[in-house]
Amino acid sequence: MRPLRSNFEPGTTRWAMRRAQWTALGLTPEDMEKPKIAIVNTSSDLASCFAHLDEIVGPLKQAIREAGGVGFEIRTAAPSDAITSAGAAGQYILPSRDLIAADIEVAAEGALLDGMICLSSCDKTTPAHLMAAARLNIPTIIVACGYQPSGVYRGEHVDFEDVFLYAGHVATGKMTVEELAEMSACAITGPGVCAGMGTANSMHITAEVLGMALPGSTPVLARSEKMWRTVKEAGRRIVELVAEDVRPRDILTPGAFRNAVTAVLAISGSVNTLKHLQAVAVEAGCDVDVYALFEELAPQVPLLAGVKPNGPRRIDEFEAAGGALALMHRLAPMLDLDRPTVSGRTVREIVSSVTPPESDVIRPLDDPLARHPGIVVIRGSLAPDGAVVKRTVADEAPRRFRGPAKVFRSREEGIAAIRNGEVEPGQVLVLTGLGLRGSPGMGLTSAFVFALDGAGLGPEVAVVTDGQMSGLVNKGLVVAEVSPEGAVGGPLGLVRDGDMISIDVDARTIDLEVDEDELARRRAAMPETPAPPGCGWLSVYARTVRPLTEGATLGG
Structure with missing residues (x-):
């Protein structure tokens, strides 16, 4: 293990204060010398998006400990578009992204921790986590904590996006309050982010394509076996990343952002990805104009998937079709394949090992759903x-x-x-x-x-x-x-x-x-x-x- 920034010279004031505080928390003298990993938990009881994050912390700490590190949970603001938008006509939503990044900076940089695993959930948490990773430039893995299971309303599939849309119909008298209440009561049947290709799932997939999330980890159903496997693997891998000194700015290169924009266009991802990706680039000190990339690539990248609200397919079907890995495999001729990732493998090595399942949910480049761009600047x-x-x-x-x-x-x-x-x-x-x-x-x-x-x-x-x-x-x-x-x-x-x-x-x-x-x-x-x-x-x-x-x- 290389020298760790979290280890101070014995006998100094910082060394003594740290040992006193952490001994009281149950850490041993041996623990004091291990890689110290921030577990960034953007958790809250206010919304179902975050309802399961606290239960992830324990298993993740255990995985980090088994790999030879020590995990420290740190908490941040936890905005939900569905809940936090009530105040000030929704004006708190975007600014919360930068508040989360600052929260992380204060905790992880103030304590001089060695690495981070960020538990990403609702819309603003993933870009905030990526921004903080780029700003602090310490080894980081983004763990997407999954989308919520949906329900049935009067015999038909219903999810949160339907509630969101039909609330506008109540305002104009096309739906009754009672009908909307009935729909709302059955649209969400468990924790996780909105079950569509909204900002949350778009940014989860984008984190993987950038190389900041483990291959094959997005999108994912919250609390599924796949999510728990990713949590365990992330706990092991983050300790290796610290030892290897692989940092976010090694990964967040112009080629990585080009790959991310290509993927967003192929799935007609959220329009919010533009400003979020640009913010991550700014924090990484990466000289890339994300808006110009969208303008350049939009006429070239066909639509390969139509997940609600862009088309009729559901996010669980996209996951079953191979998710981000299958998407990257399809897009391989358009990607910068030599980009590194947190897995230790290049994009080329990752996509060459993938055989996407037979499915029409994620289409091949020569047989797309459509050729017009999903996002136009x-x-x-x-x-x-x-x-x-x-x-x-x-x-x-x-x-x-x-x-x-x-x-x-x-x-x-x-x-x-x-x-x-x-x-x-x-x-x-x-x-x-x-x-x-x-x-x-x-x-x-x-x-x-x-x-x-x-x-x-x-x-x-x-x-x-x-x-x-x-x-x-x-x-x-x-x-x-x-x-x-x-x-x-x-x-x-x-x-x-x-x-x-x-x-x-x-x-x-x-x-x-x-x-x-x-x-x-x-x-x-x-x-x-x-x-x-x-x-x-x-x-x-x-x-x-x-x-x-x-x-x-x-x-x-």
């Missing part, structure tokens, strides 16, 4: 720094749209307009002021889109926003995460009712048809958005967050 006078459109396998949403703007300054204002019959077919509905600084924290706009769907207006209008969409469900033509955001002088904040907006997804353009002189007058009259006062987390976030092109990382 578009630009134009309304989004000079880019915006994101999600397309499903069926791609039923219009790809070209031109119409007069109707502007809303909040999600609630927009939903009220839908209820009052103020939204008309042919309009481009603009939700502005919901970006990183304007919200602050990037407001969630999915409830507005689902209300449109419930009112039967989904195919008849387009939505343009500097807020974010759920990675789980998308409906209609929605242009999200417009950058620069309206609150910091972006063109979206200059739009007025009646302005013509044109969108062409195939041409990857979005334009505001207002002459420059008029825009200059509006910009001159636009009040400056003040930095929010106070010491609260959202105030701190708004004053320090950087643009989406830098992953919405913090730094002022």
Whole structure:
């Protein structure tokens, strides 16, 4: 074993304080010399996403001990989109990612631990864990803790994404409260993340493709034998990684990010992966433009899988078809195969050892489900720094749209307009002021889109926003995460009712048809958005967050 940073010179103050504290915890003098591994437990009783994480810690500690290390559980914030989004109109969700990364830094770097295993669950935990790993650059393994089992509603399969969608139908009277309550009561039958190709499963798979999760570990059913095997293997392997001094920045290279973007496009993963991958790249000091990679690769990478909400297949079918390993095997001709991974093997060695089962869930490159990109970055006078459109396998949403703007300054204002019959077919509905600084924290706009769907207006209008969409469900033509955001002088904040907006997804353009002189007058009259006062987390976030092109990382 190489010298460990966690071992201090005998007789020093740090050495004595550590021995006193850890002896009280039951550690022996021999334990004091072993590799010390942080078990990052993003656990909470607030949501089913995290309900099983505490029970993983004991077996993982045992596996680490059997491998010659000592595991220390550390805890972080544990945000759930389903629960934590209730406060401040969902503005706490994205900023929680950076709070988790900071939590990990304080504990693991403050104690000078030697490595980490991160128990990743709901949407923001995996990117936060990857960001912390890249920032601290100590040996790390991401363990995906699995998706939740789903239920049956009136004889049909139902899962959390159905509840999410149909809540919008209640808002417009197409479903009763009683029906939604009945559906909600049976949609989730155990712990784990949402059972679709939302942000959680997309990021779990992405972690494996990046090389930061063990091969064959994603996606996985929570509490399954496969999950427990991964936990045991991760406990053994992390001690080896410390001995070998394999660090995240050895793995998080431009080629690894290119592989990850390729995989996300092939499964039409969550749109949130763009900003999360960019944030990880920034933390790793890796000079890669993730948004440019999506623009470059989108026309080249076919859709190989259509898991809900992108298509009819379920995430358990994707797992049974071989999961991320099978996906990488199919994509091998498009991947950088010489990238290292936490397993100690290269991507080439991993995919060459895989024989995917016979299945039509993950299709071969020469027989894809579709050839149009699942995620499209578009630009134009309304989004000079880019915006994101999600397309499903069926791609039923219009790809070209031109119409007069109707502007809303909040999600609630927009939903009220839908209820009052103020939204008309042919309009481009603009939700502005919901970006990183304007919200602050990037407001969630999915409830507005689902209300449109419930009112039967989904195919008849387009939505343009500097807020974010759920990675789980998308409906209609929605242009999200417009950058620069309206609150910091972006063109979206200059739009007025009646302005013509044109969108062409195939041409990857979005334009505001207002002459420059008029825009200059509006910009001159636009009040400056003040930095929010106070010491609260959202105030701190708004004053320090950087643009989406830098992953919405913090730094002022």
